[in-house]
Amino acid sequence: MLKPPEEHATVYSGGDSLFPLEVSGLAFSDRGRNLVDNVSLTLDGRSRTVILGPNGAGKSLLMRLLHGLLQPTAGTILWGGRPLDAAVRARQAMVFQRPTLLRRSAEENLRFVLGHLPRTARDARITELLADAKLTDIRTMPARLLSGGEQQRLAIARARAADPDVLFLDEPSASLDPASTHAIEELIRAIHAEGTKIILVTHDLGQARRLADDVVFVSRGRIMEHQPAADFFLNQRSDAARAYIEGRLDIGTVDQS
Amino acid sequence: MSDSGSILTLALSLVLSGDAELWSIIGLSLRVSLTAVLLACLIGLPLGAVLSVARFRGRGAVAALLNAFMGLPPVVVGLAVYLVLSRSGPLGVFGLLYTPAAMIIAQTILVTPLIAALARQSLADLHGEYDELFRSLGLSATEKVSALIWDGRYSLSTAALAGFGRAIAEVGAVIIVGGNIEHVTRVMTTTIALETSKGNLALAMALGIILILLALIVNAAVMALNRTARRLAYA
Amino acid sequence: MRKLVKLVAIAALAAGLSTAAHAEDPFIIVQSTTSTQNSGLLDHILPMFKKKTGIEVRVVAVGTGQAIKNAANGDGDVLLVHAKPAEEKFIAEGGGVKRFDVMYNDFVIVGPKSDPAKVAGSKDAAAALKKIAAAKALFASRGDDSGTHKAELKLWKDAGIDVKAASGEWYRSTGSGMGATLNTAAGMGAYALTDRATWISFQNKNDLQIAVEGDPMLFNQYGVILVNPEKHKHVKVKEGQQFIDWLIGVEGQNAIRSYMIDGQQLFFPNASAEGMKKAG
Structure with missing residues (x-):
């Protein structure tokens, strides 16, 4: 078991909380390329954090490292002072860019993650989750025959089923139309209102403006800045972020020294 | 020699007449091969699923071995099972040689690698798709395996039917361990071998046609299954 | 649904294996040659034996060489083949008890x-x-x-x-x-x-x-031999000997003589008088 370093000996909000999330010196490299490079970050458990940045910046990798789907090459990740283990990950859930749905009906996809509940409680929970995701009508439909928006809402409902403390979303509306995107953002707000920490990756500025409480801007595997959303959109501290907001296309070549 | 027309007529009249002897032979064939395939599925499907999920050293070697064993020669399997079940063999005390049980054992050994290898292939693709979700959900190996088998059930039934096709059509193993004993271990293929050796080519061919019909039915079943799977987007 | 699949699988497995294990009528296994089976002789005489004794004779018909090897492994109760020198060698090596002439063709x-x-x-x-x-x-x-x-x-x-x-x-x-x-x-x-x-x-x-x-x-002489029970404990001595006695006795010999195809007699019984008397 890793002991938290001295400087991280913060007062934790409670013995059981996953927060603060403290990341220091985090790196991930593959075949000699530093895809995530010396990232340090501290997040609280209340806000909706949006990780923003251009394609290929390492946003999704960073999220996978935080969720433990990838092993970092270097650095530490501490959730409420605890290293990332199975018990910590069990209190998190993730929604992928392309909804990964089981080859089963919509309700079976939910039942799959609710196996621990007694039958009546489980059925009630399924009904509730489907209603919140506006999927009541397609309860028994094969999940993979649903529209793109319905599929992603089902994936979010499934991630929500286990009442996670943290919900990761990796560009959840990347390929959806505005109406579907709106429905998904409503769902995310509702989940956040229940006290779940939201960490969302996007390259969509509009989505970031609509959802973010705080913004982590990532470029070329590094965190360029981390600010409250209101401050970030008013005044970017880094050239990379400024270029991105202004829609300049030469962002990849911005001098980051 | 009878011409092909009369062979066909004989085959049809044999099937339609409801000849008790013939039907008991077909029944035994089905019983032996279906039981063997069921056993092979119970072993081969989890084995294939585990190989598609697990990451361990030598996994590639095991997969290569399975692929090689897909084409095990039935006579060799028959001989090996004979040596083990023979009264002078290690399991001789059970007196299983020359019983349907011996034939089931031989066909199970013959078909298990085929089913496991096909299962591994199709479940490896499925697992590639589900991998991150499963790890995000923190599933145990057993949960992963059972979810993969369930979600891959349509392609796995194709694997099982391929196994059945191999089992029902083989003669080399069952004739050695079953002994082709009338009313006890005589199945369609061994009957064909016997009738051919009697020079009774028409009857042999008639049985062959019945075997081909069975294969057609099995293939139609596979196609129907796949169509259902595609319709439900479960394939 | 999954429970149903499991249930069906278990039921089918039980059905498939059940008759393989259930108690059978008394039976013996005879290692014999393709000539006795393919000619139809056994189909003609074995029902008569079964009718008289209730014993089912399960015939494994292979070449004489393989039949003798199978019998030497103990995979049969009685050997009915046609290669006298090989049969005598089989007995000399302790595989069988005693050889009796049965018939010739x-x-x-x-x-x-x-x-x-x-x-x-x-x-x-x-x-x-x-x-x-x-x-x-x-x-x-x-x-x-x-x-x-x-x-x-x-x-x-x-x-x-x-x-x-x-x-x-x-x-x-x-x-x-x-x-x-x-x-x-x-x-x-x-x-x-x-x-x-x-x-x-x-x-x-x-x-x-x-x-x-x-x-x-x-000239093609057939002989019958009981597999040696001292070497293979499971050999069904009583039923096997009953079959041999019947085969070389009056009834079996007459049965062999009565088998004809197109009016031709195919096998000529020639068990010794000793055998006939013993069985008679």
């Missing part, structure tokens, strides 16, 4: 109607084989260590011909049973040695006909 040499070696009608097997070899006419051999194969090799030896040297040329060793070898011979117009019983009941004669018959050298 005879071998015939069959060949194509065109008769390239000009042997048709001959009553001298050795001379006919010499002619076949001289003409390099095709000859299909069992080549499977069966009783018929052993008898054929002895005939070639008596004729002074080394067939090994000709193998692959005019001498074709099929390595198969009698019927398969006859199918091969019919297919390529070759001569072949066969027991008369298999020949008469064989359906795919094509262009083949009997060329040589009637030589005392073509």
Whole structure:
């Protein structure tokens, strides 16, 4: 078991909380390329954090490292002072860019993650989750025959089923139309209102403006800045972020020294 | 020699007449091969699923071995099972040689690698798709395996039917361990071998046609299954 | 749904395996040769035995060589074959208890109607084989260590011909049973040695006909042996001996005599008087 370093000996909000999330010196490299490079970050458990940045910046990798789907090459990740283990990950859930749905009906996809509940409680929970995701009508439909928006809402409902403390979303509306995107953002707000920490990756500025409480801007595997959303959109501290907001296309070549 | 027309007529009249002897032979064939395939599925499907999920050293070697064993020669399997079940063999005390049980054992050994290898292939693709979700959900190996088998059930039934096709059509193993004993271990293929050796080519061919019909039915079943799977987007 | 699948699987498995394990009527396993089975003799006489004793006889019909090996492994209760020297060796090695003569039939040499070696009608097997070899006419051999194969090799030896040297040329060793070898011979117009019983009941004669018959050298003796229970404890001595006694007794001998195809008797019972008396 890793002991938290001295400087991280913060007062934790409670013995059981996953927060603060403290990341220091985090790196991930593959075949000699530093895809995530010396990232340090501290997040609280209340806000909706949006990780923003251009394609290929390492946003999704960073999220996978935080969720433990990838092993970092270097650095530490501490959730409420605890290293990332199975018990910590069990209190998190993730929604992928392309909804990964089981080859089963919509309700079976939910039942799959609710196996621990007694039958009546489980059925009630399924009904509730489907209603919140506006999927009541397609309860028994094969999940993979649903529209793109319905599929992603089902994936979010499934991630929500286990009442996670943290919900990761990796560009959840990347390929959806505005109406579907709106429905998904409503769902995310509702989940956040229940006290779940939201960490969302996007390259969509509009989505970031609509959802973010705080913004982590990532470029070329590094965190360029981390600010409250209101401050970030008013005044970017880094050239990379400024270029991105202004829609300049030469962002990849911005001098980051 | 009878011409092909009369062979066909004989085959049809044999099937339609409801000849008790013939039907008991077909029944035994089905019983032996279906039981063997069921056993092979119970072993081969989890084995294939585990190989598609697990990451361990030598996994590639095991997969290569399975692929090689897909084409095990039935006579060799028959001989090996004979040596083990023979009264002078290690399991001789059970007196299983020359019983349907011996034939089931031989066909199970013959078909298990085929089913496991096909299962591994199709479940490896499925697992590639589900991998991150499963790890995000923190599933145990057993949960992963059972979810993969369930979600891959349509392609796995194709694997099982391929196994059945191999089992029902083989003669080399069952004739050695079953002994082709009338009313006890005589199945369609061994009957064909016997009738051919009697020079009774028409009857042999008639049985062959019945075997081909069975294969057609099995293939139609596979196609129907796949169509259902595609319709439900479960394939 | 998944529970249902499991239930169905268990039920099917139970059904598949059940009859494999359930208690059977009394039965014995007889290791015998293709000639007794393919000729239909066993189908004719075994129901009579079953009717009298209630014992089911399960016949494994393979070549004599394999039948003896199977019996030596203990995979049978009774051995019914036709290769006296090999049978005596089997007993000498402790595999069987005692050998009894049961019946005989005879071998015939069959060949194509065109008769390239000009042997048709001959009553001298050795001379006919010499002619076949001289003409390099095709000859299909069992080549499977069966009783018929052993008898054929002895005939070639008596004729002074080394067939090994000709193998692959005019001498074709099929390595198969009698019927398969006859199918091969019919297919390529070759001569072949066969027991008369298999020949008469064989359906795919094509262009083949009997060329040589009637030589005392073509005599084919069948013997029956109880597998040695001292070597293999599970041998069903009582039922096996009952079968042997019946076979070499009056009833069995009459049963063998009564088997005919197209009015021809195929096997000639010749159990010793001792056997007949014991059983009678």
